[in-house]
Amino acid sequence: MESVRQQKVSRLIQKELSTLLQSQFNHIGHGSMVSITVVRITPDLSFARVYLSVFPSTEPKKVVDAYNASLPEICHALYQRIRNQFRKMPEIRFYHDDSLDYAARIDELLSDD
Numbered sequence: 306m307e308s309v310r311q312q313k314v315s316r317l318i319q320k321e322l323s324t325l326l327q328s329q330f331n332h333i334g335h336g337s338m339v340s341i342t343v344v345r346i347t348p349d350l351s352f353a354r355v356y357l358s359v360f361p362s363t364e365p366k367k368v369v370d371a372y373n374a375s376l377p378e379i380c381h382a383l384y385q386r387i388r389n390q391f392r393k394m395p396e397i398r399f400y401h402d403d404s405l406d407y408a409a410r411i412d413e414l415l416s417d418d
Contacts (some may be wrong), residue, residue: 315344333371342402353395356402365401374400
């Protein structure tokens with residue numbers, strides 16, 4: 306269970322990263338619509354896992370890999386925005402969130418009956 310501090314940090318990172326990805330780094334997505342579904346942060350606030358949902362999801366791993374390749378530039382821009390709120394900035398890594406694909410697959414299986 307996440308602490309209140311973890312939840313606040315997660316929401317802040319999600320909000321600021323969403324703004325950055327839409328404004329400054331939208332070219333990285335290769336024409337796909339990318340949204341941040343959830344941010345999970347470790348209890349010591351040193352590492353954040355950012356889950357991305359990619360639509361259309363023809364090659365979501367390629368899009369996530371492109372964002373991970375541009376991570377230094379993204380982190381620098383993010384840290385400039387939130388540097389006054391943290392002593393030590395968390396390390397960030399992007400992951401593909403396949404929960405929508407999983408839900409669609411379950412719906413498909415249930416509707417086949």
